Amino acid sequence: xxxxxxxxxxxxxxxxxxxxxxxxxxxxxxxxxxxxxxxxxxxxxxxxxxxxxxxxxxxxxxxxxxxxxxxxxxxxxxxxxxxxxxxxxxxxxxxxxxxxxxxxxxxxxxxxxxxxxxxxxxxxxxxxxxxxxxxxxxxxxxxxxxxxxxxxxxxxxxxxxxxxxxxxxxxxxxxxxxxxxxxxxxxxxxxxxxxxxxxxxxxxxxxxxxxxxxxxxxxxxxxxxxxxxxxxxxxxxxxx
Amino acid sequence: xxxxxxxxxxxxxxxxxxxxxxxxxxxxxxxxxxxxxxxxxxxxxxxxxxxxxxxxxxxxxxxxxxxxxxxxxxxxxxxxxxxxxxxxxxxxxxxxxxxxxxxxxxxxxxxxxxxxxxxxxxxxxxxxxxxxxxxxxxxxxxxxxxxxxxxxxxxxxxxxxxxxxxxxxxxxxxxxxxxxxxxxxxxxxxxxxxxxxxxxxxxxxxxxxxxxxxxxxxxxxxxxxxxxxxxxxxxxxxxx
Numbered sequence: 001x002x003x004x005x006x007x008x009x010x011x012x013x014x015x016x017x018x019x020x021x022x023x024x025x026x027x028x029x030x031x032x033x034x035x036x037x038x039x040x041x042x043x044x045x046x047x048x049x050x051x052x053x054x055x056x057x058x059x060x061x062x063x064x065x066x067x068x069x070x071x072x073x074x075x076x077x078x079x080x081x082x083x084x085x086x087x088x089x090x091x092x093x094x095x096x097x098x099x100x101x102x103x104x105x106x107x108x109x110x111x112x113x114x115x116x117x118x119x120x121x122x123x124x125x126x127x128x129x130x131x132x133x134x135x136x137x138x139x140x141x142x143x144x145x146x147x148x149x150x151x152x153x154x155x156x157x158x159x160x161x162x163x164x165x166x167x168x169x170x171x172x173x174x175x176x177x178x179x180x181x182x183x184x185x186x187x188x189x190x191x192x193x194x195x196x197x198x199x200x201x202x203x204x205x206x207x208x209x210x211x212x213x214x215x216x217x218x219x220x221x222x223x224x225x226x227x228x229x230x231x232x233x234x235x236x237x238x239x240x
Numbered sequence: 241x242x243x244x245x246x247x248x249x250x251x252x253x254x255x256x257x258x259x260x261x262x263x264x265x266x267x268x269x270x271x272x273x274x275x276x277x278x279x280x281x282x283x284x285x286x287x288x289x290x291x292x293x294x295x296x297x298x299x300x301x302x303x304x305x306x307x308x309x310x311x312x313x314x315x316x317x318x319x320x321x322x323x324x325x326x327x328x329x330x331x332x333x334x335x336x337x338x339x340x341x342x343x344x345x346x347x348x349x350x351x352x353x354x355x356x357x358x359x360x361x362x363x364x365x366x367x368x369x370x371x372x373x374x375x376x377x378x379x380x381x382x383x384x385x386x387x388x389x390x391x392x393x394x395x396x397x398x399x400x401x402x403x404x405x406x407x408x409x410x411x412x413x414x415x416x417x418x419x420x421x422x423x424x425x426x427x428x429x430x431x432x433x434x435x436x437x438x439x440x441x442x443x444x445x446x447x448x449x450x451x452x453x454x455x456x457x458x459x460x461x462x463x464x465x466x467x468x469x470x471x472x473x474x475x476x477x478x479x480x
Binding site: 142 | 378379380381382383384402412413415416417418419420421422423424425426429430
């Protein structure tokens with residue numbers, strides 16, 4: 001399944017403004033304004049100027065939050081989004097409620113303490129973001145993430161993503177056939193491919209207590225599709 | 241969600257021939273012909289005369305099997321279907337490959353040995369069949385069964401059924417939110433309600449080794465639907 005563009009001209013529009021460019025612009029803009037986001041419970045809040053608002057919307061980081069503050073647009077980031085901006089793109093600082101800047105390791109420890117699966121979930125998120133996929137929550141489709149080739153206004157999401165890792169199993173998914181069937185059928189009916197990311201260890205034992213554990217993790221990609229005998233004949237190349 | 245009849249006249253057709261009548265007729269016909277089905281691995285085969293073929297199709301027991309045998313129509317039953325016909329409706333005998341009639345307990349032991357979950361799966365199947373629901377495999381939708389109000393040619397299935405039981409958990413389903421979301425979304429998109437049947441013990445400990453364990457099991461029904469704030473306002477009665 002290739003990308004399903006939304007209407008005429010969407011593909012051309014997308015090609016004209018690659019996501020990678022928009023992310024570079026966002027990065028520069030946030031660095032220039034010395035942006036600080038505020039850690040608040042399980043989310044991270046950032047006040048954006050008009051240019052940044054435009055770029056955050058273009059690159060699908062965070063959700064705009066409606067406030068009484070008319071001068072600034074606030075954005076709410078997930079842990080993955082905030083840590084990606086802070087650690088991978090190195091373009092924002094994150095402060096606690098007392099305005100103290102958190103070090104990367106403090107932030108990491110905090111996020112892992114709030115959500116044990118964060119270590120693997122972030123690895124998977126970053127894995128897709130680095131490849132310029134637009135990554136959003138997959139909660140509507142019962143997966144961990146959905147991945148878009150470009151902005152969701154131009155293209156339907158192409159992948160439903162489940163993140164697996166060694167050990168406890170992040171989410172106890174696909175353990176039984178009925179779950180497999182359910183997930184595949186749902187992904188199929190919304191024209192997505194099911195992408196399973198296995199986040200594994202590169203040999204040495206990995207603990208989630210320090211951000212350096214990310215280097216010890218690898219990501220394997222597997223897409224899962226239904227096998228249809230009719231479509232998988234040996235002479236496919238000849239017939240089609 | 242009520243029944244979704246397939247086209248005009250289907251509801252009238254269904255009312256004219258209640259499933260309960262067809263099942264009574266099937267029962268009588270099978271008893272009259274002293275029907276014997278053959279146990280073969282994980283399925284059970286029965287040769288049906290034309291009247292029985294019609295009635296089995298009407299009541300959705302088994303799948304017709306194409307054979308070179310022109311005089312008889314063969315049907316292949318699942319364990320649940322075969323045991324329901326044999327034990328609950330008491331209208332067929334089941335023989336092994338040496339033509340020896342299996343006692344109910346022998347049959348039970350065999351089926352449980354082939355599939356440990358059979359005890360609870362059969363309890364759930366019988367629970368729905370007794371109420372005249374037409375029950376088929378839910379494998380297409382990633383659930384254990386689907387339940388129809390009448391023949392699938394007249395009506396869409398109304399429930400996607402998952403069977404849960406105490407202990408190991410029959411199928412490790414709905415343990416995490418993403419599975420919940422996936423299952424609900426899929427059921428919603430195919431206009432079914434998710435019905436979870438909890439098969440539990442009535443006090444005393446139950447072992448699956450004898451068919452009498454069925455008496456010690458109870459079935460609790462729970463439907464699961466998405467809560468939509470817009471549709472669930474307190475003043476619903478007034479507004480609608």
